[in-house]
Structures are given as C-alpha cells and as structure tokens.
Amino acid sequence: MTEPAGIGHGRLEAHLRAARDAGRKLLVPYITGGITTGWVDLLHAAALAGADAIEVGIPFSDPVMDGPTIQAASLQALERGTTPASILSDLRAGAAELDVPLVVMTYVNVPFRMGARRFAAELVEAGVSGVILPDVPLEELDEWSPAGDAAGLETVMLASPISPDDRLAALCARSRGFVYGVGLLGVTGERSAVGERTALLAKRLKAITDLPVVMGFGVSTPEQAAQIAADADGVVVGSALVREVLDGADPEAVGHFVADLRAGLDAN
C-alpha cells in the first residue's frame, strides 16, 4: 500500500492505535455541534466516561447520509444559529483540555464554501485532528485533501458493505486516523438488531489493513457495541446518543450513556 507523500500518522491515529494495541475496544461517540447551548460539556462528559475519540458533527442543511434523529439534531442546531464558525469557536473556548482527539464530520459543501484551506486551518486551530466527509468518495478527494493533508488533518474514509475488494484496499490505503466501516446499506439511525453485513465488512477490513477499523451506523446499545466490536476494533455511536440529547439528556446523563457503552465493550 502506498501512502501519498506528506501524509503522516497524526494524533487521532496514534491515539487510537495505542488504545487498540493495549487491548482496548475503541468507542467513538458522535455529537452534533451546537445541538444545545452547553454542547461542549457533553464532549467532556463523553471523554470522562471512556470515549477514545469524539466525532463532532457540523450540521448541514441537506444531510443525505443521515436518518431522522441526526436530521432533527442538525435542524435544531441550525435553528439555534449554529455555524461552522460558532462550533469552532466553542471548541477553541471549551475543548482545549480534552484529552481525546476530535474528528469533525460534515458534508463537503461546508468546507467548499468556506474554502478548503481556510476550513482546514480553522479546524487545526480549534484542536481538531480528523475529518469525515461522507459525500466525498475517493474520486472526489481532490476537492478537500490537498488542503486537509497540508494542514496535517487526518481524513477518515468510509467503507461500504458493497465496496468491491479493490476499492476497500484503496480506501484503507488512503484513510488516516481509522477506517470507518459503514455496517449496513442505509443512513444513520438506530436499529433494533445488527445485520450480517456488519461483521462481514469488519472482517474484510481487518484482513487487509492495520489501521484501526471502527464500525458505525445503527449501533444503538452496549450489547450491539460489544457484538460488533468482536470483529472490529471499535464502534461509532451516533443516533442513539443524539436522541438522548434531543430528549434533554444533560452532561451527567450523557456520561452514564457513554459509560454503559464502555462497560459493554470492556465486558467482552
């Protein structure tokens, strides 16, 4: 596997590799930036409760990879007046002492409109390590990665259950931080059970890459997290957590929710 010149392993990947290599299953909670006034406190609560990295969503008006929960969270944040600038400013003010790396997840028009170089520089300044852009496949990476790579940001690629083998290899070769396995065909949102595709994709990824393999989409309970992590290095939990926040969970409740997921993963 060849690495594009100039892309090193950054803080996100170093942190996740170290945890994984120490025998720990990785837990990456997702929180929509700006969802509530004190949303940065939710990040601290998640970190204290055992998150290994935290995904921060910058809301976009047309989130085509998101189901009803994250759509509602995005809308709530946007209606509160949240902008990319307000999220990054909140992070600069309140997240400097977080000892887990942050990954921003948004849609490509957000960096495109701001200008990829400016967006990358501002993420770095806000202490963000990685970026996930679900509507940027390998073919369109040039829209973002020259700026992101130059700034030292780790761009995480998403793999699909129907990516053919050659694409999975190319995705893993290009991904930094971790590789994000989308464990189902569909959008984000809670699911009552884990489908067969999840383990299948996790095994295919583990067989071809040494990158941390983190599975997401639909992971809703500690039991599901543990089940999925048996074949992978860890999980992303989004909608299930965001729903708690939409229903009024405070930092303490978010901490309990994340701690339960942590316990589920550690019990394995």
Place this chain on the structure above:
Amino acid sequence: MDGDVTPFAEPDDSGRFGRFGGRFVPETLIPALAELEAAFRDAWADKAFRDELDGLLRDYAGRPSPVTECERLSELIGVRVLLKREDLNHTGSHKINNVLGQALLARRMGKQRVIAETGAGQHGVATATAAALLGQECVVYMGDVDMERQALNVFRMRLLGAEVRPASTGSRTLKDAVNEAMRDWVASVETTHYCLGSVMGPHPYPWMVRELHRVIGDEAREQCRAILGGADPDVVVACVGGGSNAAGIFSGFGSIAGTELWGAEPAGGAAVGHGVPGIVHGMKSFLLQDEWGQVTEAESISAGLDYPGVGPEHAFLADIGRARYEAVGDDEVLDAFATLSRTEGIIPALESAHALALVLRSREELAGKTVLVNLSGRGDKDVQQVSDLFGPDAGRDRGLR
C-alpha cells in the same frame, strides 16, 4: 475555460462539464453509478434498445411533438414565435422522454423497483406512468408542502399504482424530496433504480438525462427548418429548474453558432443568476446557499422550478458564454400565462410560462427575429392555483393584448 468538453458532448471521465459536475456521493452509491453509466452507454449504443424506446416515444407518448407557429402572438409582439409542443406529450410535459428511457434501462439492469423525487408532480406522474406500463414497483418522494399544493398529481400517481411518500424535513419541497430519494437509494441500491427527474445529480445523470431529452432538440431543428425554409431560429428559449427541458432543446442547436440559447430561471430560484458554486445532491454546480454553505430554499410560483441548484452542464454553458440565463419574476410569468392562453388558445404550464415571459420582456431586443420556445408542459395542473390568484375574471386585464 476547460477546452476538453465541447457543449453537448460527453462530460470528461470524472463526469465534469468544465469545472462542474462530478460524483459527490457516499461510497455505497459509487458501484451503482458505475453500473448505471456502463448500462446506459451499452444501451444507448444498442439498436434494439433505441428502437424500443423510439417505439414507445412514438406509439405511447405521441412523439414527435409538433412545432406550432404563433401567428397572433407574433403579430402582437413583433417577434416570430414558434412553440415546441412538449405539452402535447402523454402525461403533459417533456418529463416522459427521460422517464421512458430510464424505466427501460431499469428493466435492462434487472431492477424491479424505481424511485423518484418530484416537485410539481409532473416527473412523479411520468415515472408512475412508465412504471405502470412496465409493471415496475414505484415509490415517489414529494415534499409535504408540495403534496398539498399539487394534490391532484398526488392522486394521479396513486391511481397509477405508485406509492407517494411525503418528505417532511427541511423546506419540505423538491430539494428535500431529492434528499429522501437518495436516502432510500443508499439502502435499496441493489434492487432499485433511482429515476432522477432532471439533468442534475451525480454523473452519469446530467449527461444521461440530457441524452434522453435530446429528441426534443433534434426534432425541433428539423421542424424549424421545414417552417423557416431551411433556416434556424435566432434564439431558442426554455425555462430552467434543474434544466432538463432546456438541455434537451438546446442540444439540438448547440452546434449552430448563429442560434442563441436562453434559459429562464425563476427569480426566486436563479442558481445561475446568483453564480455561487456549491456541492449538493452529488454534483458541483451553481447553488443557492448562505455564507456558510447551507442550502437555501428556492421560492417561485411554479413548484417545478423550486430547486436551489441547477444542472452542471448549464453552469458550464453559462461559464463559457454559450447560453445566457435570465431571471423572471412571478408577475411576468402570470402575464405570460394569460397572454398565451388568450392569443393562441394554449394554456402553458407555469414553468413553461417563464420562457414565454422572457420572450415578452425581451421583445424589443428580439424585434424581427425568430424565436423557438420550448413549451415544456401544459397548464392543466396549474389552473386551480392560477384561478385562486386571478379570481373570477380569469386574468382579463393581465398580460399583453
């Protein structure tokens, strides 16, 4: 400008027309788009497929659609006006051309289920029609605001056997219907074909949908030559929502340097007019958005043009100066709607009335010239809405007389 792509040719390997287009979609859709591109390329080169499609366009949809010379209107405004009568197609608009092609393609790819987005309901009705004809399962996404505005078309789709699902997030209009259709497709892509309704979305759609509408321009060019003694019109005018009827008619005249191409955008949704590039729904193009890249809502009198983006090839044509785009306001559109009804006995779709309004407004510039207008659809679907606006005197005082 990018010299590699000539107007109305294929986009480059990355699906770009100049700096616009592309394939900005989740990984899950990449294999499906590659499959679709290969299937279309193969079908388009296959005489049996083309013959079957041409047969349906002729015997089912009623093609060729005529070109009508507007004598009274021409006299009134001092511009010779010809209309390409897509309103006379089965289901009442140009949309059927694209849909019959994609429905046959879905069958060829072994996909039994088709999904579509719709704004005014015309593309949804056309898709439901083709699905009924070919025995396919059909789901149409429609913003719940539009479902209310266009209740009759919702009933039509259901009558044709389609399921209509409301898109009840965001602005609850066309852009949200596209979002919902894409979310469905990400989950169902192995068994479902997404029948996109305009020259927008990720590659290959902008190119494929334009090719499926090229018949409008190819017919019109020959029909105009028959009427004009071998000459071509000075200007071809079409309304632009996503841009499919415009792309279809423009493509017949792309190589005729003496023919200008004009697109009429709604003032409340003039993506080319605003000229700010953005990326949404799988493509890079001009896009209505705020300073942070949040997509803003288009608002016009015609639901079919209420789209904040525009097909990437139109953005390219504007960039290289091959086509010109003007914004038209709701009032002018209603005047044009009334004018054509009274002078020619043809009630246009509100979308198509945008193209007419641009001609009426530009009549001094066009004096003595010959203009071909794409009458993309008929106004039956809009009569209720306009009757609420005009009241019982039916716009007696509106428009030119």
